Amino acid sequence: MGIIAVSFIATTRWMYQGLTVRYWDRYTHLLLVDAVCPMCLYSIAGQHTDEHNLLCCPECGHYWHSDHVLRRPVYTQGEYDGTKTFRAYTPGEIGTSVQHDDRNRRVPDGGGVFFLAASAETDADKKQRLENVIREARTSTRGKRWILAGGMVAMAAMMLPSVGLFQPIPTRLSMHLAIRICSLSTFFSMCYFAWRMARSSFSAKTSDAALARRICPACADFLDEIEPESDGCTVCQTCGAAWRV
Structure with a gap:
């Protein structure tokens, strides 16, 4: 009985960790597609890449790989186009x-x-x-x-x-x-x-x-x-x- 309980708890914990990692991967991907920093939701549109092909967020200083930033919107840095970025703000509702x-x-x-x-x-x-x-x-x-x-x-x-x-x-x-x-x-x-x-x-x-x-x-x-x-x-x-x- 104890072995069954331990196995059930371990399996549940493994599934929870896997779903959590998958959720945050999708969250990061969706925001970067819209040229928005996943850490602070600041626009990184128009930022120049460094020698390592990375983009630096001017607000929080985090670096992101520029290949993941698929869309380069034309709005001013720090401002959001609500009809475009709304879909990326709630990845939990979108699913994985x-x-x-x-x-x-x-x-x-x-x-x-x-x-x-x-x-x-x-x-x-x-x-x-x-x-x-x-x-x-x-x-x-x-x-x-x-x-x-x-x-x-x-x-x-x-x-x-x-x-x-x-x-x-x-x-x-x-x-x-x-x-x-x-x-x-x-x-x-x-x-x-x-x-x-x-x-x-x-x-x-x-x-x-x-x-x-x-x-x-x-x-x-x-x-x-x-x-x-x-x-x-x-x-x-x-x-x-x-x-x-």
Whole structure:
């Protein structure tokens, strides 16, 4: 019993550390893409690189690799373009999932950022376009979500009573405990994969709806008035993702 408890605690701690590191990596990446210092949120646009190809923040003095600063906005140092940088200020809401653009590069999965962008957008026409993307993605995946939820409830109704989850464990019968742990692990694993399937479906529908309205699926920024490159891809000026729209 003690070994099981120690293993559970160690696994939980390892998963928490991994998710924390991944969160801060995404946080740093999103801010640097928008030419904003991740330490103090000061604009580093227009800063010159040193001999080591590093950019120095004039506010806090931290150095950042210039290759990560993908967008060089034209606004004055220390000032922010709210419609551009808002998407990078809340990476926890955006999530850490990734997708691939039309050049087969890994870019952020912007499914969650559409809700934030729609609530922050002040232009009525752009706000309506963002809300239409959310509405279309929700409508097209609603049936799949209900089917997955019903399947999980049916599985729980069949599995949990059969393993006697709420019955007392007989003395020195560790096999009963092992069976219950394995059954519960299987159930929660299947719930996780069902959730991943629903999320993947929602992300795909969101991307299709966004591209149909000339919106970047990775950061929910607009692709209007951006000329496509030689391969037919339109490159987002905020996150650098390339899409065929």
